[in-house]
Amino acid sequence: MILAVCGGKGGVGKSTTAFNLAAAVDGVVVDGDLAMADLPTARGPDLHDVLADRATASEAVREGGAVSILPCGRSLAGARACDLGRIGDALRAVAAEYGDVVVDCPAGLNAAVGAPLAAADACVIVTTPAPAAVADALRTRALARTLDAGLAAVVLNRDDGQNTKRYQAAFGGPVVTIPPSEAVARANEAGVPVVASRPDADASRAMEELGALVQRSV
Amino acid sequence: MEYDARITVEAGVTFVAVRVRADAPERVRVVNELDGPVWPPRTNGVPDYGWTDHGYETTVEPDAPVALGYATPAPPREPVVSVTAADGDLGTEPNPARDLPDPRPPRDAVPAPVPEAVTAWLDDVESSGCGREARRVLARAARLSERVDE
Numbered sequence: 001m002i003l004a005v006c007g008g009k010g011g012v013g014k015s016t017t018a019f020n021l022a023a024a025v026d027g028v029v030v031d032g033d034l035a036m037a038d039l040p041t042a043r044g045p046d047l048h049d050v051l052a053d054r055a056t057a058s059e060a061v062r063e064g065g066a067v068s069i070l071p072c073g074r075s076l077a078g079a080r081a082c083d084l085g086r087i088g089d090a091l092r093a094v095a096a097e098y099g100d101v102v103v104d105c106p107a108g109l110n111a112a113v114g115a116p117l118a119a120a121d122a123c124v125i126v127t128t129p130a131p132a133a134v135a136d137a138l139r140t141r142a143l144a145r146t147l148d149a150g151l152a153a154v155v156l157n158r159d160d161g162q163n164t165k166r167y168q169a170a171f172g173g174p175v176v177t178i179p180p181s182e183a184v185a186r187a188n189e190a191g192v193p194v195v196a197s198r199p200d201a202d203a204s205r206a207m208e209e210l211g212a213l214v215q216r217s218v
Numbered sequence: 219m220e221y222d223a224r225i226t227v228e229a230g231v232t233f234v235a236v237r238v239r240a241d242a243p244e245r246v247r248v249v250n251e252l253d254g255p256v257w258p259p260r261t262n263g264v265p266d267y268g269w270t271d272h273g274y275e276t277t278v279e280p281d282a283p284v285a286l287g288y289a290t291p292a293p294p295r296e297p298v299v300s301v302t303a304a305d306g307d308l309g310t311e312p313n314p315a316r317d318l319p320d321p322r323p324p325r326d327a328v329p330a331p332v333p334e335a336v337t338a339w340l341d342d343v344e345s346s347g348c349g350r351e352a353r354r355v356l357a358r359a360a361r362l363s364e365r366v367d368e
Contacts (some may be wrong), residue, residue, distance in 0.1 A: 035323050060287055076323045077331070084315040085263030112321035114314025130359050 001218045002101045004120035008136025012097040013157040014126045018104035023193035024211030025065045035079040037072035046071045048078035057090040057124030066192045071214035088119035122152040122218045129159045152214045177211045223298040235287045240278040249273040254292025264316035330349035
């Protein structure tokens with residue numbers, strides 16, 4: 001299964017959701033933010049190399065950490081040399097070898113969002129309750145629809161869960177609410193998924209619920 | 219409908235430029251006749267709309283001649299292309315990697331790489347042993363590079 005985690009607005013929690021979702025479904029997380037990657041990095045081949053045809057996708061996957069990851073390079077020159085036409089094949093190759101693949105898409109509505117969405121079986125859209133974030137998330141929802149990426153779930157991040165029904169109606173899909181959480185902030189600082197470091201936290205339970213929902217829907 | 223084709227050869231690559239005019243709106247197919255693959259214009263690595271493995275298809279309006287170009291590794295010969303009337307749509311699939319905006323940083327934002335001659339010289343210095351002179355040169359190179367970064 002290839003799952004694209006996207007949302008339009010920056011800073012709403014896409015990377016945190018992708019990282020934890022990959023941990024929850026025991027999949028590989030792919031850092032798809034070519035120019036502003038923020039998942040943990042590692043030495044050796046990365047997504048820049050894969051999209052420039054310098055490495056195969058499976059060579060670039062790092063196993064052994066809390067979450068298997070295909071990291072992304074940090075250099076502008078590396079981002080510039082990427083050929084996004086290759087990302088679909090790269091994601092399919094990782095899925096064939098590892099099973100579930102979760103792609104952390106960048107903010108915006110550009111080709112680095114569209115190309116993984118087109119390759120994905122489904123998407124998870126992340127937003128906070130802020131009106132600007134919701135508007136961008138709805139635009140991303142529309143793009144996903146045109147690219148045939150079904151909506152597995154909407155993640156309503158840092159919310160109290162009072163208006164879930166409204167969001168369900170607006171997006172036309174199930175909504176998982178993640179409460180504001182100190183545990184998530186600490187886990188992010190330590191570079192580990194909160195589902196592993198604090199499985200008892202409310203946010204971890206919500207992430208596990210998201211993982212189960214996604215696996216049922218695809 | 220009429221057309222003309224021009225070719226230029228650079229470094230073993232043949233660049234083909236074609237112009238097609240028509241008196242009435244007409245759907246045309248431009249097919250590469252050179253003995254090699256078509257390297258079409260691309261956006262984010264995906265051939266632009268209308269291009270296939272063999273050439274290009276488009277509609278030519280009477281007041282708007284169509285100009286197009288591609289490259290091929292094949293050597294030049296005649297005829298370069300054939301242009302025929304086409305029926306229906308070529309069926310180029312929508313592709314988000316091509317149709318959505320380019321997410322990559324602009325070319326001007328990418329710092330110029332260290333010139334090859336400089337890295338070769340540094341490699342020479344490094345491989346010629348770690349004598350006092352070599353260490354002095356390497357330390358100076360590191361200082362200069364720090365200054366450049368600042």
